[in-house]
Amino acid sequence: MAHLNQAPALEESVREFDLASTTVRELNRYLHKDLPAADAPRVVVTHPDGAHSIACGLDAPVDVEVHGHVGYYVAGMNKHARVTVHGNAGPGAAENMMSGFVRIRGYASTSAGASARGGCLVIEGDASLRCGISLKGADIVVGGSVGSFSAFMAQAGRMVICGDAGDALGDSLYEAVIYVRGEVKSLGADARFEPMSAEDRKVVAELLGIAGFKHDPAEFRRIASARQLYHWNADANQEY
Amino acid sequence: MSAAHLSLEESAGFDRSIIDYVQRAAATGLYEIRGLGAKRKVPHFDDLVFLGASLSRYPLEGYREKCSTRTVLGGRYASKPLELEIPITIAGMSFGALSANVKEALGRAASELGTSTTTGDGGMTSEERGSSKTLVYQCLPSRYGFDPDDVRRADAIEIVIGQGAKPGGGGMLLGQKVNPRVARMRTLPEGVDQRSACRHPDWTGPDDLAIKIRELREITDWEKPIYVKVGATRVFNDVKLAVHAGADVVVVDGMQGGTAATQTVFIEHVGIPTLAALRQAVDALDDLNMRGQVQLIISGGIRTGADVAKALAMGADAVSIGQGVLMALGCNSDSYVHNGQHVSAVADYNALGTAPGFCHHCHTGRCPVGVTTQDPVLEQRLQPAIGARRVRNYLKTMNMELTTIARACGKQDVHHLEREDLVALSVEAAAMARVPLAGTQWIPGM
Ligand code: SF4
Numbered sequence: 001m002a003h004l005n006q007a008p009a010l011e012e013s014v015r016e017f018d019l020a021s022t023t024v025r026e027l028n029r030y031l032h033k034d035l036p037a038a039d040a041p042r043v044v045v046t047h048p049d050g051a052h053s054i055a056c057g058l059d060a061p062v063d064v065e066v067h068g069h070v071g072y073y074v075a076g077m078n079k080h081a082r083v084t085v086h087g088n089a090g091p092g093a094a095e096n097m098m099s100g101f102v103r104i105r106g107y108a109s110t111s112a113g114a115s116a117r118g119g120c121l122v123i124e125g126d127a128s129l130r131c132g133i134s135l136k137g138a139d140i141v142v143g144g145s146v147g148s149f150s151a152f153m154a155q156a157g158r159m160v161i162c163g164d165a166g167d168a169l170g171d172s173l174y175e176a177v178i179y180v181r182g183e184v185k186s187l188g189a190d191a192r193f194e195p196m197s198a199e200d201r202k203v204v205a206e207l208l209g210i211a212g213f214k215h216d217p218a219e220f221r222r223i224a225s226a227r228q229l230y231h232w233n234a235d236a237n238q239e240y
Numbered sequence: 241m242s243a244a245h246l247s248l249e250e251s252a253g254f255d256r257s258i259i260d261y262v263q264r265a266a267a268t269g270l271y272e273i274r275g276l277g278a279k280r281k282v283p284h285f286d287d288l289v290f291l292g293a294s295l296s297r298y299p300l301e302g303y304r305e306k307c308s309t310r311t312v313l314g315g316r317y318a319s320k321p322l323e324l325e326i327p328i329t330i331a332g333m334s335f336g337a338l339s340a341n342v343k344e345a346l347g348r349a350a351s352e353l354g355t356s357t358t359t360g361d362g363g364m365t366s367e368e369r370g371s372s373k374t375l376v377y378q379c380l381p382s383r384y385g386f387d388p389d390d391v392r393r394a395d396a397i398e399i400v401i402g403q404g405a406k407p408g409g410g411g412m413l414l415g416q417k418v419n420p421r422v423a424r425m426r427t428l429p430e431g432v433d434q435r436s437a438c439r440h441p442d443w444t445g446p447d448d449l450a451i452k453i454r455e456l457r458e459i460t461d462w463e464k465p466i467y468v469k470v471g472a473t474r475v476f477n478d479v480k481l482a483v484h485a486g487a488d489v490v491v492v493d494g495m496q497g498g499t500a501a502t503q504t505v506f507i508e509h510v511g512i513p514t515l516a517a518l519r520q521a522v523d524a525l526d527d528l529n530m531r532g533q534v535q536l537i538i539s540g541g542i543r544t545g546a547d548v549a550k551a552l553a554m555g556a557d558a559v560s561i562g563q564g565v566l567m568a569l570g571c572n573s574d575s576y577v578h579n580g581q582h583v584s585a586v587a588d589y590n591a592l593g594t595a596p597g598f599c600h601h602c603h604t605g606r607c608p609v610g611v612t613t614q615d616p617v618l619e620q621r622l623q624p625a626i627g628a629r630r631v632r633n634y635l636k637t638m639n640m641e642l643t644t645i646a647r648a649c650g651k652q653d654v655h656h657l658e659r660e661d662l663v664a665l666s667v668e669a670a671a672m673a674r675v676p677l678a679g680t681q682w683i684p685g686m
Contacts, residue, residue, distance in 0.1 A: 028458045052451050057388055057459030073442070073455040077388035092442035092455075096386055114441035115383040117427070133441040134383055136427040153437055155427045175429060230432045231415060 013038065020047035024054055031081075035060055050090065055083050058100070075102045078119060091128075094121045097138055110147070113140045116157070122211040129166070132159045135176050141211035151178050152188065160207045162215055173225035179204050181219050192226045271505060273412065275602025275612065276563055277405055277498040277541060282513040284496070284541060285550040287669030288662050289678065292648040300647035307643040308653040311558050313535045314396055314465020314488040317457065321465055321488070322374055322396055324558070325354025326639045327654060328548055330631075331493075331539050331562035332378045332398065332469075334360030336413050336422040337500030337602065339619035340367045342569060342611055345627030347371030349565075352628070353635045358398060358560070361411040361436055363425045364390040371624075376467065379456070381410060382436035384426035388459060396489075397456050398467035399440075399449070401478075404497030404540040407471025407511045411436035412501040416605035419614040450485040457486075467491050472517030472540065473510075479524035479536075489535045491560060492521045496541025498563040500612060501603035514540035515554075516672035522555030531555070545641020552642070553649075553657035554673060568634035569627045570609040572599050576621040585609055585621075 013036075017027045027045060035041050045066040048054055055064045056076035066074065069087040078097040085093075088106035097116040104112070107125035114130065116138030123131075126144035135154035145163030152168070154176030164182035171188020178191075179200065187193075196218075204217035250256065264272065293299035300307060315321035330350050335343050337360060344367040350357045351373040358376040359368065363385020369375055377394030379386060391397060402408060413422070415431040423430040443452045453466050468482040469491035482490045494514025499507065518538045525531045538551050539560035551559050563571070574589075574596040575582040585596070588608035592601045602612035610621030646654045649661045663678040664670035670677040671684035 024458065025462075029461060032461060053455040053458040056455050057391075059388065059392075072448075072451045076455050077391070077459055079388060091448070092452075095442040096383060096388070098388060111442040115386065117387075130441065134437065136383070152441075174432070230429065 014042040014044055016044045016046065018046045019049065019051055019054075024051050027054065028056065031055060031058055031060075031062060031064070035062055048087070052090070055081065058083070061100075069106070074104075075100075078102060088125070089123075093123075094119070094138075097121065107144070108142075113138060116140070120207075120210060124211075126163065132157075132176070132178075135159065139207055139210075141207050141213065143211070143213055145182065148185070149188070151176060154178075158203060158207065160204055160211075160220070162208075162213055170223050170225075172229060173223075175225065177203075178223040179207075179220040180223060181215060181221075184221075184223075187223065190226050190229045191223050194222045194224050196220065196222050271503045273414070273501050273603050274504055274507070274600045275498070275500050275502075276507075276600040277496045278508050279600075280508055282495065283515050283666060283668040283672050284513065285515060285547040287515070287666045288550050288664055288673060288675065290549070290553070290645055290649055290661050291663060292645075293650045297650050299650050300652065302644060302647050305647065306652060307646050308655075309639060309643060310653075311655070313537070313558060314467070316465075316488040316533050317486065318396075318463060318465040318488050320395075320463045322356060324356060324374065326635065327552060327556075327558040327642075328353075328635055328638055329355050329376075329537065329558055329560045330357040330565055331497075331560040332358035332360045332376070332400065333562055333566075334362040334411070334413070334500065335365045335368065336360075336362040336417055336426070336614070337612055339610065339613055339622065340365055340421075341619055341622050341624050342627060343368040344371045344624040345569065345622065346565060346631060347375070348624060348628035349631035349635060350374070352632050353639070355635065356395070359390075359394075361400075362413075362422065363387065364393070365425075369393055378469075380436070381438055381440045382426075383441060384428075384436070391456070391459055394464060396465040396467060397460070398469050398491065399452065399456075399487075400469045401449075401482075402469070402471030402473075402493070403499065404471045404493030404495050404511055404514070404517075405499035406502045406506040407473045408438060409502065409506055409510075410438035412603075414501055414603050414605065417614045422614060446481040446485050449481075453486045465489055467537070469493060471497075472512045472514065475512070475517045475520035476524045476527075479521045480528060483525070483528055483530050483534050487534060489537060489557075490521065490525075491537040491539065492517050493560075494518070494538070494540025497539055498566070513672065514538060514542070515669060518551060518554050518556060519673050525555070545638040546645065548638055548642045549645040549654070549657060550662065552654055553661050554659060557655065565631050565634065566611055568631045569611050569622060570630070571607075571611050572596055573609055576609045577623070577626055578621065583621075 042063045048068040050071045052071035058081035061080045064083045066085045071090040073092045075083040075094045078100045082101045084103045089104045089108045091110045093112045094102040095114040097119045099119045103122045108123045108127040110128045111130045113121040115134040117136040120139045124143040129147035131146040131150040133152045135157040137156040141160045148166035151170045155174040159178045161180040165184045168188035170191030201217040311324040311327040313322045356374040357372045376396045380400045413434040465488040467489040468487040470478045472494045494517045495511035535557040538556040542559045585608035607613040662675045
């Protein structure tokens with residue numbers, strides 16, 4: 001990726017953190033405590049070199065651009081902020097996000113968007129295992145494919161997968177809904193394909209539009225919970 | 241022998257409780273789920289006694305000389321460690337398992353006594369934050385209601401790996417307790433039989449845990465202590481891994497620890513006794529030369545001031561109590577207080593198929609004394625002010641017992657109690673705690 005670590009020329013109001021010469025702690029301290037009062041301040045981060053916890057715990061409508069690959073938990077527990085990673089992300093990108101917008105231009109490792117409660121996570125490449133695990137209300141749009149156990153126990157929210165899905169997609173789903181365009185290796189316990197309604201196509205079109213992906217919503221299939229595991233049942237053979 | 245002779249020789253292997261188990265399983269095809277902790281007898285703190293001072297040791301005056309109970313937790317990396325007045329804390333129990341009234345009562349009592357309370361699986365309620373001066377916020381595998389604002393409002397974070405009642409298992413809350421508020425907080429459909437995850441969604445294994453702890457430190461600007469709680473199984477290794485991962489405080493929960501709802505087979509057959517776990521945990525800290533830097537909290541069946549004193553003498557820095565405080569609130573009492581009058585709850589116990597003293601029916605949501613319920617009528621049976629007073633009295637009594645023992649052993653600080661002050665009454669306890677059998681110098685295996 002030619003754009004890695006190369007930040008565009010900066011306006012004066014933009015603050016730059018070069019992680020080759022400063023620490024993640026300094027960056028996060030600034031993002032937590034020292035942001036200017038200006039509307040939507042911008043912060044550019046260069047040379048992340050796989051560092052963990054970049055821009056985690058943000059609580060303000062700041063625009064953060066990271067040029068390079070990041071480690072675990074980029075934008076973890078994000079609120080309000082808009083974080084873009086021009087590179088790949090390690091495990092737990094945007095985990096437990098509450099609101100805001102996180103975009104990974106490359107690939108995402110395991111547990112992307114885990115337990116996220118709000119906001120939107122866009123992954124332009126593939127996402128690994130357990131993408132959207134325990135999802136609690138956020139939207140996730142994946143441009144490529146997702147690994148096995150994605151949307152495991154997902155409780156609420158929407159997940160759009162433009163490529164394929166691995167094994168056990170949507171295992172033990174609650175009320176989250178998955179839309180998938182490609183092949184699904186297998187569905188998890190209690191997940192089932194359901195017909196796409198006009199409303200579903202509208203949702204997919206809206207999320208594809210937000211993510212900037214050009215696919216026909218009619219190519220997607222809907223997966224939701226059969227709700228057979230919602231209650232203890234002596235005849236259920238303990239599949240849960 | 242007369243013809244009327246009744247033969248009542250009970251089988252040791254197939255006793256009445258096993259017969260009941262087999263017949264229940266045959267009738268329902270489903271395992272039993274229940275609340276509270278292990279009911280079987282295991283070696284415990286009751287099997288230890290103190291060697292009070294005499295000629296070879298010098299006691300403190302029981303009612304006059306000062307004996308400090310101040311307890312500091314979490315100073316290894318956190319810039320704001322917890323400073324508690326007493327080493328007895330309140331264990332994590334969820335809003336959902338407990339009513340909001342109970343959460344408030346626990347917060348008030350703990351605040352009056354200068355100690356901490358802990359949230360549980362299901363998030364932080366405004367009642368408990370408002371009433372708790374020092375509140376530990378649990379980060380559990382389910383992440384129900386987990387909120388960065390609450391992370392910032394908490395005084396410490398406890399990453400829960402496991403629970404003594406069910407190491408290796410996730411939480412459980414049956415549908416009758418998933419009322420609209422609980423459902424909303426957990427983002428679940430109302431009335432669903434909720435089964436929580438047993439693995440964290442965003443990390444796997446001790447190397448990841450170290451990175452997760454760092455993330456929480458970054459989010460809290462390195463201010464708040466991070467606890468790691470494990471259910472007692474391979475305690476020596478687990479404590480070492482938690483310390484390596486960067487924990488400020490390690491919490492070890494033994495098999496007698498309680499639960500609001502878990503399979504009986506889990507409660508009785510998985511995990512090791514608190515006594516054995518405590519010694520292994522202390523050995524792990526010693527092995528890493530981390531005593532004093534990383535604090536150890538032990539929980540799982542701590543009931544009395546004597547238990548607290550023994551735990552501290554064994555090497556714990558503090559204890560954590562769950563079931564004991566529920567009982568202080570009235571759990572298993574035959575009555576509750578309404579308008580200043582005691583009202584019998586016996587019929588309600590009977591309706592659950594149990595009686596005061598035997599109840600473990602927290603999972604039903606029909607707690608006869610209003611402790612573990614979300615029912616709007618039943619929860620009124622426990623008023624926060626009354627509950628707070630009872631828990632405060634209980635904690636105060638235990639603390640007085642603790643200092644009584646410490647003074648008798650010649651200590652000006654309860655944290656000066658030491659293993660050398662203890663002997664065991666049984667071979668099993670001597671082997672687990674690795675203190676001599678009373679009247680001997682013998683420690684089995686040493
Ligand atoms: S009395 Fe209430 S708290 Fe105690 S065991 Fe019974 S249901 Fe649980």
